[in-house]
Amino acid sequence: MYPPKFDYLRADSAANALELLAANPDAKVMAGGHSLIPAMNLRLADPGTIIDIGRVADFKFLSANDGYVGIGSGTTHAEVAASSDVPSALSEAAGLIGDPQVRNRGTVGGNIAHADPASDLPTVLVALDATISTVSGSGTRMIKAGDFFVDLFETALNDGELVAEISMNQDGANTGSAYAKLSNPASRYAMVGAAARVTVEGGVFTAVSVAVGGLTPKAQAAPSVGAALVGQAATADNIAAAAAAVQNDLGDDVMGDIHASADYRRQMATVFVKRALTKATERAG
């Protein structure tokens, strides 16, 4: 595999990364490189200049405080998968990404900035209502995950803006979260991914948040499922009935390929939402 020629710049701090980016506006930012380098090797990407932020310490942290957890964008999938501070759905999804080599290099920030529709983390972050903090020459911004993912490989990030931190509520009392996916048998990316977080109090769902991804151009919330479930008893029958409501939230943009047609993926949204809800409900107990 032989990529086209490129210049390589390594940032040593967040501020330095922004300076380099300002000086090289057409450069591509790389953290773990697990999406960018294969694309370059296949000559599908020819960025000219790479700014490597993979060693920037400012982006490498994972800390929990007061029921809230903040994850630096440079945190690797392996670190997230091993963390008991992050919601179960997130550690579970991070542990399903690629293989150990990928998880040891790939980063959360790189993953979401790439916005691959078949990626696992965007779905989880939407379900968890995570906040994405960014830095740029003009300051910082806070973007809700539901607004961050705009389309196929497209985010709300502006030119010259970097993901700094992803933060969210931890799974609190009586609350559980889970991620379930139908993997592409070749790439193991999600053909259908479903994430759920539920709160069960006195045997009744009091909060439910669900998102699906993999089958649509971007991860999306499935509010119909939560609406169908909140106030209901936490039973398998209720979960199964509510899972089917995900169909109300899917538009006509469900995608298919040689591994799974759009119709099948649409059907499987119900199946995998049910699995995620079932597991999240067990964890809430």
Next chain:
Amino acid sequence: MGNYVGKSMKRVEDPRFIQGQGRYVANLKIYGMTHAAIKRSPYPHAKINSIDTAAAEALDGVIAVFTGKDLADSGVNPIPCGFTPPDIKLPPHHALAIDRVRHVGDGVAVVIAESAYIAYDALDLIEVDYEPLPAVVDAKAAAQPGAPQVHDEVPNNVSFTWAIGDEAAVNAALAACDHVVELDLINQRLIPNAMEPRAAAAQWDSAMEQMTVWTSSQNPHTIRLLLSAFTLGIPEHKLRVISPDVGGGFGSKIFHYAEEVIVPWAARKIGRPVKWVATRSESHMTDAHGRDHVTHCKLGMSQDGIFQALHIENYANMGAYLSLFAPMIPTALYHTLMAGLYKTPVIYGVTYGTMTNTTPVDAYRGAGRPEASYVLERLIDIASRDLNMDPIEMRRKNFIQPDEFPYQTPVALIYDSGNYDAVFDTAVEMADYSAMRAEQAAARAAGKLVGVGVSGCIEASGAGPSAAVVSLGAAIGLYESGAIRVHPTGKVTVLTGAHSHGQGHETSLAQIVGDELGIPISDIEVIHGDTERLPYGVGTYASRSMAVGGGALVMSAQKIRDKITRIAAHQLEAAVEDMVYDRTTGTVHVKGAPDKAKAFGEIAFAVTLANNLPAGMEPALEETSYFDPPNFTFPNSAHIAKVEVDKDSGEVTLLDYVAVDDVGNIINPLLVEGQIVGGVAQGVGQALWEHGAYDAEGQLLSGTFMDYAMPRADGFPQIRVGRTVTPSPSNPLGVKGAGEMGTIAGTVTVVNAVMDALAPLGVRHLDMPLTAEKIKAAIAAANGGSN
């Protein structure tokens, strides 16, 4: 019992591999070496109007750019096909396409540059004016009237029609049968994916007019022969071919590839060494693919399940060109195995080999035999369900019995030995088959889709008797060479024409020679893969290295022992017939007088002194032998798998897998178990995941690992391996091939298991790979379209 044979020994080659010290073609560095990259067609079928290489040639660091016309103008000949049944239509196969490209990945030009990076940059600067033509992809569709023509030389795209058996007799027998199972099935295309991509390098020595070619190949002597006698015309004694460490082949590295022609030609042309290493994407586009059959088959039987007749009509996709052994795979290695383990009295089969706008198809692990077992064992599986008979009982009713060997099948082969009931007894016991069935019944009662699949497969391995394979159409004999060179200090070099590319021959062949001569294997070095160091050899494929290559070494060891015995007798002043060669200690002594002895090393040195040898004896302890076996060997198997299908999603989980194989005597059980387990994984890969997929227009859809689904460890339970041993009479070691049984049986066993899981829904057959979507659709259809 010797010191080594039959013992599980770790591979002596492993330390260098696991420490990154393997020496592959890609590791090769030669002073002045340049790098090649191939411009490949993005079109499945197109006329080449023009190729403009000027911009590429002008790029800094580019040494030269050559096209197919340049090669042809300098006298390079097309790549030959090495298996030619009568009336075959042979289309030319140029190393670089000249006026027409015929599959995605067909080479049109080569760039030679100072670095691989520059070479790939230059590829983007070559402008090819293509005029797209309609393409055909499907093996059967290619033979239909009006299909796009791939080659002018092959009317209707049918390169050959190959048949065996009496069709009228089979049809009459089928008409008289109580029950006939009829099935259409597709054995889908696979992409082999050896871990090491193909690679070739070459150096021309103008002073000596000598060419050295390094290639990631399973058979360097065959490649030398083809380069010399066919493609490049370099005299064979001026041509050295080296296959150093090779990281897997699975058959795909048997064949003579275009790059093996282009690279040495270019090295001579520019006067500098050239190296080419395939990218993984190139491997997907240009390594010969496997399987790709469209088959209609019928098995007739009596009401009590005794097989009466079998009829096979098969279309085999050859791809865009006839690869080296391509026509042999769906013919002589396919129809001849249709008897399986059974006494079916009449069998007819016909294969149409068709040309399509796809990557050429050739031998891939099992090569014809997995396809044959798939047909037969699927038919039997369905038959047992139709007749409400246990699938193992139905098979047992039809087995060839142990006292019936050698057994002449109705499809040419004579089976050497076997005891199929014993293999099944072992498998049934290991799997606890009746408990497995009881668990299945309980799971079904609980609403689950659980299936148990069985298969009994046969293989003709250890190819083979040269006269037989040449009479069938092969252009090479299939004997093997084995030389033993004893050095003055008693150390031994073993030279084998077989080639190790993952099999572990440096260990297993040393075990054989160690026991034959009674010397420690640490005193033995096994050399393979270099035409200049070895006697002429045939190479490794068709599970032949132990049976044929091992046989040649046994012959040479016998000659060495005889000579040592004669020298010892002479020096001890005893009669030769009174001498005893102790193969556990490597000493020769006078019968009844163990202290009147000579050690192996003493004789080795005495030969070097040459002052006290029997009269007329030549002073050398070096022997070369060639073994041409009297028959193939016929390993056989009983495999049992248990699966569960998720009703909601259609996903398959493999719960248990028992593989019992009779591969005759075993040299190294550890290596055999590795072959079986790896083979099963590869076989299951075809059943559940792998598919070399093209769209209808001829674009390769599974061009990278993002879309080509390889089997992975997390898809498997612990594969439980057992064995029975029925020695083969076809070679001195009594061994049978072990390299392919796992693959042959793995595919159909798991498909049978999934079909067993779906049987309560009335599902009869689904084509591979058994994707979740395909299964879910079948479940939904069985439930009247609802989920």
